[in-house]
Amino acid sequence: MLGFVFLGAGAQKWNPYAVRAAVSPAPMLPHEFGGNGELTFVVGNSGNEVMKRVADQEMTLMITLSYGVPADEDPLASVGGPWAGKFRWSYDPSLGTYMAVQKEDIPAASEGLVSIRYKVTGNSRSSAPANGFNVNLQQPPYTNGVNLTHDDDVSAYTFVRAYDYGDAPASYGEAVHEIDVFKDPGSGNYLNYVYLGRSVDAEPSGFHTSGADGDDLNGSDDEDGVVFPELIRGDTVALPVVVTIHEGGYGVLNAWIDWNGDGDFTDPGEKIAGPVDFFESGTKTLTLIVPTEAEISKPVYARFRLGENKGSPAGSHEWGEVEDYLLTIREKETDQESKIDPVLPSGVPVKFQDYDYITPAIYAAGSVVFKSMADNRQEKTKTITDKFSVTP
Numbered sequence: 001m002l003g004f005v006f007l008g009a010g011a012q013k014w015n016p017y018a019v020r021a022a023v024s025p026a027p028m029l030p031h032e033f034g035g036n037g038e039l040t041f042v043v044g045n046s047g048n049e050v051m052k053r054v055a056d057q058e059m060t061l062m063i064t065l066s067y068g069v070p071a072d073e074d075p076l077a078s079v080g081g082p083w084a085g086k087f088r089w090s091y092d093p094s095l096g097t098y099m100a101v102q103k104e105d106i107p108a109a110s111e112g113l114v115s116i117r118y119k120v121t122g123n124s125r126s127s128a129p130a131n132g133f134n135v136n137l138q139q140p141p142y143t144n145g146v147n148l149t150h151d152d153d154v155s156a157y158t159f160v161r162a163y164d165y166g167d168a169p170a171s172y173g174e175a176v177h178e179i180d181v182f183k184d185p186g187s188g189n190y191l192n193y194v195y196l197g198r199s200v201d202a203e204p205s206g207f208h209t210s211g212a213d214g215d216d217l218n219g220s221d222d223e224d225g226v227v228f229p230e231l232i233r234g235d236t237v238a239l240p241v242v243v244t245i246h247e248g249g250y251g252v253l254n255a256w257i258d259w260n261g262d263g264d265f266t267d268p269g270e271k272i273a274g275p276v277d278f279f280e281s282g283t284k285t286l287t288l289i290v291p292t293e294a295e296i297s298k299p300v301y302a303r304f305r306l307g308e309n310k311g312s313p314a315g316s317h318e319w320g321e322v323e324d325y326l327l328t329i330r331e332k333e334t335d336q337e338s339k340i341d342p343v344l345p346s347g348v349p350v351k352f353q354d355y356d357y358i359t360p361a362i363y364a365a366g367s368v369v370f371k372s373m374a375d376n377r378q379e380k381t382k383t384i385t386d387k388f389s390v391t392p
Contacts, residue, residue, distance in 0.1 A: 014047035021156035035120030044111025058102035067122035083112030132157035162202035171263035173314025180319035189248035192319035196225025261295035
């Protein structure tokens with residue numbers, strides 16, 4: 001049986017310790033976006049003698065997870081690191097706590113890393129970080145009196161955060177929304193979890209691309225709030241906008257189109273909507289008049305923002321989402337002055353709007369079915385007037 005040994009100042013026979021706890025990444029993504037990461041700490045023995053494994057007197061570690069659980073279905077599969085094998089592990093899901101019991105000797109003046117894969121189940125704010133863990137080391141009883149205890153407890157915590165960025169070219173300014181996934185502690189309802197369309201994803205930074213699809217190429221395609229009809233100079237079109245408002249939240253919609261294609265949304269007439277209030281999920285239809293002088297030689301960009309009532313196309317919002325779109329605007333097709341006899345023999349090849357067709361038996365104003373020679377004679381319906389160009 002081992003007795004207690006009291007050493008003089010400057011000498012330590014055994015000193016088990018746990019230090020350097022860390023959470024990575026910090027911050028983590030919220031639970032809604034599959035937030036996960038790794039918890040690490042270092043355990044060791046700074047004493048000058050081996051810390052023997054003695055039956056019923058083993059060193060133990062209690063590791064308590066906060067606002068999260070082991071990432072693997074089998075909690076023990078989440079444990080790793082060079083020194084994990086020096087302990088026998090168990091996990092109590094009701095407490096969210098691992099128990100690690102020493103199962104081999106711990107060499108003198110040695111240390112090693114232990115890691116745990118972690119999955120976020122609760123969201124904590126930056127003002128009160130709580131996503132992480134605490135390690136409490138219980139020294140072997142035979143080291144009582146010769147072991148320092150100030151290094152037997154260590155913890156590390158972070159918080160969750162998610163952002164959505166605009167992805168139009170950089171000249172349009174950076175638009176960023178923090179995605180608010182926090183809930184009212186009383187009701188349990190989300191406070192301002194709102195977004196365009198049916199889904200939103202989080203991005204680590206803005207991905208500015210000429211196709212306004214940078215965040216889709218670096219995550220999921222969540223640009224589903226607006227479906228644009230064909231845009232033709234001078235036309236008035238209906239523009240449905242779909243939003244999702246989780247219980248208790250609200251959002252304000254503002255939108256812009258760079259009609260002249262000069263790389264910004266600041267020219268007169270380029271703000272096309274807003275402020276438009278949303279207090280529940282659904283669709284609101286905007287009326288959009290396409291300017292007769294809108295740019296048609298190249299695509300132009302649109303930006304839709306749902307969040308705070310801020311009227312700027314750039315800058316930050318504390319909640320909501322931004323979606324950018326690449327649009328093509330066409331010139332209105334004009335009737336040609338040439339006229340033809342409204343009656344032609346069926347089967348005569350003609351050219352209509354730059355496509356080769358087999359004519360119907362009779363031409364008339366309205367919807368006419370042409371059989372296309374270019375598309376394996378696929379039937380196409382075209383609307384025509386009594387003035388149009390035909391090349392037999």
